[in-house]
Amino acid sequence: MNEGATNAPRPESRVKRRGRPGRASSGAWLYLLPAVAVYVGFLVYPAVSTLQFSFLEWDGIAPPEWGGLDNFVQAVTDPLLAEAIGNGLLLIVFFTLIPIAVGLAMTALLIGRVQRGTTFYRVVFFLPQVLPLVAVGTTWRWVYSDEGMINQFLGLVGLEGLARPWLGDEQFALAALGLIGTWTMSGLCMMLFMSGAQKVDTSLHEAAAIDGAGPVRQFLSVTLPGVRKEISIAGVITTIAALASFDLVFVTTNGGPAGATNVPALLVYRLAFNEGDIGAASALAVVLTVLVIALVSAIRYLAREDS
Amino acid sequence: MPTTPGLRRPAAAAAAGTAAALVLSSCAVLSTSVREDDTPESVSTGVPDQPVTLRLAFTDDPPTQALVDGFTEQHPNVDIELQQTQFTDYIKTVKLSMSSENPPDIAQYNSGAMDSLVPAGLILDLDEHSEAYGWEETFPTSAMESLHIDPEAAEYGSGSLYAAPGALSVLGVFYNKSLLEEAGVDGPPQTLGGFEQALEQVQDRTDATPLGNGSLEVGGFQIWSSLLNVLGDEDEYRDWVYGAPGASIETEAAKEATGTLTRWAQEGYLPEGTSAVSDIDAQADFAAGDSAFLVTGNWATAELAEEMGEEVGFFLMPGPTGQEPPVAAGSSVSYAISSQTENYDTAAAFLDYLGSAEAAQIQLSSGFMPVDPDAPSESEGVMGEVNAGFGRVIEQESLLPFPDFATPGMVDQLTPGVQGLVTGTTSEEEFLRSLQQEWDEHHE
Structure with missing residues (x-):
């Protein structure tokens, strides 16, 4: 070529x-x-x-037949898909918005005066990114379980009333799952923002300090604009992770209880590997890709430099 | 990025390349359309004398490794290379490898994969070998049913034989003896009503969860299908799982079974948050004495016996009156042969070995039920109870298939469906309707 x-x-x-x-x-x-x-x-x-x-009727082995747009019609009319996309969008809150906020807060705390221990905190917060999500998911399933760490803690501080099997509760399962995402993504965001903030010329901070800006003002007026690009990148990476999330959901709840944590990628997997409907799975994957590209483009547009 | 004339050209080249790839790959996909010949040219029993190497793809061990070792010990000139894949990945890998240029000679049978492989002609039709060896006599009838498939793989239980069972399994109820004693329950319940009564007593008189369970994977619908098997008509259920035309799961018996499961969940007999508990965690909780009963299969026997010793017992799910002939769900670890192998006679000799008395001892000692039901079993304790229960079921030809066997996507209806039942968000009718819808879509 x-x-x-x-x-x-x-x-x-x-x-x-x-x-x-x-x-x-x-x-x-x-x-x-x-x-x-x-x-x-x-x-x-x-x-x-x-x-x-995505245009074929194919089980992966037998001769494929042309299916036209049938698979797409099937994909977009599946009531499970709308629910799954809704869940994916909600996961953006936990995978993107909260981690960016946490990442910024960590950056504000670690940049500047605090020098000692920065590496330690960086390693600790970045560690979840390094661990395989399958191991992370299994561990969190125990943490969230009926007798797991969270409920034991609630019991210790006298909040037994709040204790519940978090991932087995239809109302809380998605949020509980999302918080695992928050835990893994915050470190990534912090890493990105730290590298961005370190590029900011120290003389800018000094000038701001001379002008009487306190730490908060300095952060808002100097550091934050300095990491604008990194925020946009973090937003893109984590949004993709939220919408295309699969491994974490697969090992912790597998879409349960009763479909409360279904995400689009899980439906793609089931169609392809359990039901052997490669055509429908591919069509769903294409729909998911279009959705991800649309959202990511929107983020890039909102975070563009020259508005 | 500035768009210089120099950059346009590669872009055009890339577009042309992409288009070419699209056209080429569509040819590649559309040309794999020949159905392979799946009948052997000639059949002979026995193993040739010259050295033979077979490759075997499988997921379940035990019993595979021990059975292969047993066979190669008898036939030192046969070498069997094993390729193990963990269960969650097995369906997709076996489909790919069996349809590849160089497939394994033998593959552990899996209905989800066979649905595509049999119609493509990639699995050897074993009818002639079966006749030559007399397999319909050696192997128990109810273990062979699900291995017969019609050419389109639309219906099981009829058509040619495509695999032979290497070890069998049976579903039942394990119980913790001291917890039952503490609850004042006198031995394993004899009727379904007695079982429910026992659950209530455990709840009232002990700290333990009456019925241990994890509904994250299969544990939830195993309770449901056990109830359905003792409450409903055997043949009606078989027809539905095997895909007989017009079969339905929306029956009175299924409603009763579903209602029983929801009632048990509402009464709090199942652990809280069971939807997020995995099967292995539920088994660990039971072994630790956190629950009094556990519905699972014989595969758990060896581990439970090791951890609980004399504390653990086993019974088959009892029927409403306790006088019904025994019935239980079970399946087999079975093996199919590739239609592409030249060594199909040697592979078939391995399948024949699976029904032998020597193999039965290996199957028993690896925690499975023997394919040869007449094999003497001297096991004691819970292992003996499992064997006895299984023997009664096989004698009645009442080993029923698991419900997720019905269609490749059924497990994705059963698991969330039961989660909805136990958390109270899905009604009994909705649950059965969703199963039937999946069945109708698959069999239309």
């Missing part, structure tokens, strides 16, 4: 355009080839295949 590009630069044009940025030469394409091959092989090809499967 890069043949046209390698043949493209002719000697005259090479002389004419020498040194201009953004121009491709045959050598550059050769260097890009490994990365392009991996990208096309493992990202573009599966994505294109998914799109293509």
Whole structure:
């Protein structure tokens, strides 16, 4: 596919355009080839295949038949999907909004005067990101269980009345699940914001301090604008994690109780691997992708620099 | 990013490449449409003398490893390479590997995978081997039913044989003897009413949960199906699970079974938050003495016996009068042969070995029920009780399939459905309706 590009630069044009940025030469394409091959092989090809499967009636083995838009009609009319998307949107609160707020608060506390122990806190808060979500999910299932740590704590402080099997309670399961997301995502947000805040020129802080700005004012007027890009990136990553969440839900509640924590990716998984309906699963995955792209674009638009 | 003329070209090339990939890959998908021939050319019993290497894909161990070892000990020239995949991933991996260029010779049978593999002709039709070896005589009838499939895999229990059972399982109720004594319950209940009475007594007189359970996975609907099996008509249930035309789960018996489960949940006989408890955690709670009864299968026997010793007992879910012939749900760890293998006779010899008396001892010692029901069993304690209960069920030909066997997506209706029942958000009618809808969609 890069043949046209390698043949493209002719000697005259090479002389004419020498040194201009953004121009491709045959050598550059050769260097890009490994990365392009991996990208096309493992990202573009599966994505294109998914799109293509979404138009087929196919169980993954038997000969596929053309299904047109049937799978999409089935996907968007499935009452479970609307519920699952609703749950995914609610998870954004726990995966994105709260972690960004927590991340900013941590950044405000750790940046500037507190030098000692910063690395320690950074490691501790980032640790959840490093742990595999399957292990995290299993552990949290015990923490939330009827006799788990949270209920034991509630009992110790005399709040037995509030104790409940959190993940087994239809009203609280989604929020309980979301808080696991908060726990894992806050560290990531903090890491991003810290690196952004460290780029801010210290003279800006000094100037603000001379002008009489306290720590809060400094944070709002100097640090916060400085990490605007990082907030946008954190928003994008965590929103995708919320809407496309799968592993965490799969091991903690598997969509239960009674579908209260169904998320779109779980429905995709069930269609593909339990029911063997590759077409419908792919159509659902395409719908989910469109939704994610729409939301992420909205975040990027809201957080753009030049408004 | 500035759009210079130099950048347009790669973009166009990429677009062209993507389009090409789309066209090429659609050819690739649409060309895999030949149904393979799944009948053997000629059949012979016995194992050839020259060295043979077979590959076997499976998920359940025990019993697979021990059975393979037993077989290769008898036939030193046969080498069997094992490929284990954990259960949650097994359906998808076995589907992919059995439909690949170089499939394993033998694969552990799984109805979810066979639904696609049998119609594609990738699984060997065993009718001729079965006749040559006389398998319909050696293997118990009720264990063989679910291994017969019609060519479209729409209906089970009829059509050609596609697998042979390697070890059997049976569902029943384990109980904690000292908790029952503490509750004043005199031995295992003989009737369903007596069971419910015992649950109430445990609740009133002990701190334990009457009926241990985890409904996160399969534990919830195992109670439901056990109740259904003793309350309803055996054949009606079989027809529904095997996909006989016109079968329905919306029966009076199913309503009664569902109602019984909801009543038990409302009475607080099930643990709080059971929807978020996994099966293995429920078993651990039972072993620790936190619950008095636990509905699960013989696969838990060895672990429970080890942890609880003489404290644990087993009985089959009793019927309303206690006089009914014994009935229980169970399944088999079975093995199918790839239609693409050249060594199908050796593979079939392995399947035949599974019904032998030597294999029965291996099956028993790995915590399973023997395929050969006449195999002498000298086990004592809870293992002996499980064996005895199983023997009675096999004698009656009343080993029924699990309900999630009905369609590949049924488990995704059963698990959340039972969670809705026990938390009180799903009505009995809604639950049965959702199961029947899934069934109708699959069998339309």
